Amino acid sequence: MSYKQFNRIRGLDGCDASWAQTLSRSETHVDLQGLAGRIAFVVDNADEAVAAVVLGLRHHLDMGIVTRDRLTDAVRTALYQAGAHLFDFSQRVLDKVPLTTAHQPGRVFVLTSGTTGAAKLVDHTWQTLNTRPREKALVEEETWFVPYQVGSYAWYQMICLGLFQNGQHIINADANDLVSSFTRNASSITAMSSTPTFWRVINMSVDEATLRSIPIRSISLGGEIVDQALLDRLGSLYPEADIRHIYASTEAGAAIVVKDRRAGFPKAFLDRPQRSASIRVADGRLFVQSRFSHAAACGRADQWLDTGDLVEVVDDRVYFRGRDKETVINVGGMKAFPTEIEAHLLEHPDVLWAHVKARRAPLVGALPTASLVFARPIRKPEEVEAELSKFLRNRLPSHAVPRVWEFLDAIPVKASLKS
Amino acid sequence: MKIQRDEILSLINQVLQKNDKPPVKDDTIGVRDAGFRSLDFSEVALRVEDLVDRELPFEAATMRRIATIKDVVDFFEQAAGADVV
Numbered sequence: 352m353s354y355k356q357f358n359r360i361r362g363l364d365g366c367d368a369s370w371a372q373t374l375s376r377s378e379t380h381v382d383l384q385g386l387a388g389r390i391a392f393v394v395d396n397a398d399e400a401v402a403a404v405v406l407g408l409r410h411h412l413d414m415g416i417v418t419r420d421r422l423t424d425a426v427r428t429a430l431y432q433a434g435a436h437l438f439d440f441s442q443r444v445l446d447k448v449p450l451t452t453a454h455q456p457g458r459v460f461v462l463t464s465g466t467t468g469a470a471k472l473v474d475h476t477w478q479t480l481n482t483r484p485r486e487k488a489l490v491e492e493e494t495w496f497v498p499y500q501v502g503s504y505a506w507y508q509m510i511c512l513g514l515f516q517n518g519q520h521i522i523n524a525d526a527n528d529l530v531s532s533f534t535r536n537a538s539s540i541t542a543m544s545s546t547p548t549f550w551r552v553i554n555m556s557v558d559e560a561t562l563r564s565i566p567i568r569s570i571s572l573g574g575e576i577v578d579q580a581l582l583d584r585l586g587s588l589y590p591e592a593d594i595r596h597i598y599a600s601t602e603a604g605a606a607i608v609v610k611d612r613r614a615g616f617p618k619a620f621l622d623r624p625q626r627s628a629s630i631r632v633a634d635g636r637l638f639v640q641s642r643f644s645h646a647a648a649c650g651r652a653d654q655w656l657d658t659g660d661l662v663e664v665v666d667d668r669v670y671f672r673g674r675d676k677e678t679v680i681n682v683g684g685m686k687a688f689p690t691e692i693e694a695h696l697l698e699h700p701d702v703l704w705a706h707v708k709a710r711r712a713p714l715v716g717a718l719p720t721a722s723l724v725f726a727r728p729i730r731k732p733e734e735v736e737a738e739l740s741k742f743l744r745n746r747l748p749s750h751a752v753p754r755v756w757e758f759l760d761a762i763p764v765k766a767s768l769k770s
Numbered sequence: 771m772k773i774q775r776d777e778i779l780s781l782i783n784q785v786l787q788k789n790d791k792p793p794v795k796d797d798t799i800g801v802r803d804a805g806f807r808s809l810d811f812s813e814v815a816l817r818v819e820d821l822v823d824r825e826l827p828f829e830a831a832t833m834r835r836i837a838t839i840k841d842v843v844d845f846f847e848q849a850a851g852a853d854v855v
Contacts, residue, residue: 559831714833718813733788741790
C-alpha cells in the first residue's frame with residue numbers, strides 16, 4: 352500500500368517529521384538484510400514504534416509491535432509459538448527463534464490479551480487495519496493526539512489514519528505521562544480518538560480554560576461503553592466538534608459508528624446491510640460481520656462473530672449493558688481478568704477460595720475487588736491484605752490487583768452448588 | 771455516618787503503605803510526589819464510601835483542583851460531608 356509521505360508525526364521531543372523522513376531515519380538505523388521472516392519489533396516508546404511501522408510497511412515485512420513493558424514470559428511464549436523473531440529496535444539486536452512459520456509479507460500482528468487474559472497474536476493486514484476508507488474522505492487537515500497503547504488495535508487504526516489519509520497528522524503521546532503530554536500539545540490537537548476514561552481523566556486533570564481552548568474538531572470514543580453524561584460534557588466543551596463513538600475490537604474490527612451524540616446506537620442499524628459491517632442482536636448479544644475483522648484478514652469476511660457484549664433494545668435505541676459473564680474488568684481502559692486474578696490468589700498457600708468482581712469506582716470506572724476464604728484463621732486483616740497485594744503485584748499489572756478485600760468465614764454456596 | 775480528616779489521611783497512608791510507598795507526614799506534599807496515583811485515589815474513594823455507607827458525588831471541577839494530599843483530604847471531607855476536627 353502506498354502511504355502519504357508528507358503527513359507529519361510529532362515526536363516525544365515536540366519536533367515534527369514527515370513519514371518520508373521517519374522512514375529514511377529507520378532505514379539508516381536498521382540493517383534490513385537481517386530482517387527476514389516474521390519480526391516482532393520490541394520498542395520503548397511511540398517514536399520507535401512509528402519508525403518500525405513505516406519501515407515494515409515500506410519493505411513489506413511480516414511484522415508487529417511489542418512494547419518492552421509488555422514483554423512478559425507469557426508474551427515471549429506467544430511470540431515464540433507464532434515463529435516471530437524479536438528485534439530490539441533501539442539496540443538493533445535480533446533474537447531469532449528456531450521455530451518459524453510461513454513468511455507472509457504484509458501481515459501485521461496485533462498483540463492482545465483478548466477476553467481470556469492469555470496473550471495471543473491476532474493477524475491483520477494494512478488493509479484491515481486501515482478502517483477509514485469506508486467513511487467519507489477526510490477533507491480537513493487534522494492533527495490527531497494518539498493516547499492509545501502502542502501496538503494495540505486502536506493504536507494501529509490511528510497510525511493507519513496518519514499513513515494512508517491525506518493531511519492527517521499524528522502526535523505521539525508519552526505513555527509515562529499522558530496528561531502532561533496532552534496538555535503540552537493542547538494548542539495543536541484538532542482531533543482525538545480515545546477511551547471515555549481518558550476523557551474523564553483529562554476532564555479532571557486539565558483546567559477548564561485550557562480544555563476550552565483546544566481547537567478540537569473531531570472526537571472519537573471507543574473501547575468502553577460511552578455514557579450520555581460524557582457525551583453531554585464534550586458537547587458542551589466543543590459544540591462545533593464532530594463527536595462520534597465507535598464500536599470496534601481486535602477480533603470484530605470496526606463495526607458501528609454513532610454520530611448523533613446519544614449513548615447506544617439506533618435500532619435501525621440492526622440487520623441493515625452495510626458496505627463494510629453488519630450487526631444483529633440475538634438473545635441479547637451483539638453479533639458482528641465486518642470486512643475489517645480478524646476473520647476477514649483470514650479470508651472469512653462473511654463470518655458472524657459473537658462479540659460477547661450484552662445489549663438491550665429500548666424503543667428506537669440499542670444500549671450496551673456490559674459483557675456476557677464477567678470475563679473482563681475495564682480499569683481505566685486496561686483489562687483485568689477475574690479468573691486470572693482468582694487463579695493467582697489460589698496459588699497462595701493460605702487462600703482456600705477466591706472470587707473477584709468489579710466495583711464501580713471514580714476516575715477509572717471500575718476496580719477489582721476480592722472476596723476470600725482462608726484455609727486457616729487469619730492474622731490482622733490489614734496485614735493479610737498488604738501481603739496478598741504484594742503477592743499479586745509480583746504476578747499481575749498494578750491495575751489488576753484488587754483494591755478492596757472481603758474476608759469471609761465460609762465459602763458461599765448457591766443452590767446450584769456453585770459459588 | 772460522617773468521617774474525620776485524620777481518618778481520611780489515615781486511609782490515604784494505608785493505601786500508600788500497602789503499595790510500598792512511605793506514609794505522608796506533611797500533607798502539603800504534591801500527590802505525584804507522594805506517589806498517590808489515580809488507582810490509589812479510586813481505592814480511597816471506595817473505602818470512604820464504605821465508611822459513610824453511600825456513594826460519593828464526584829464533581830470534575832473540584833477534582834481538577836487537587837494538587838496536594840491536603841487537597842485530597844479536603845475533597846473527601848467535602849464529598850462525605852465530614853466534620854472538621
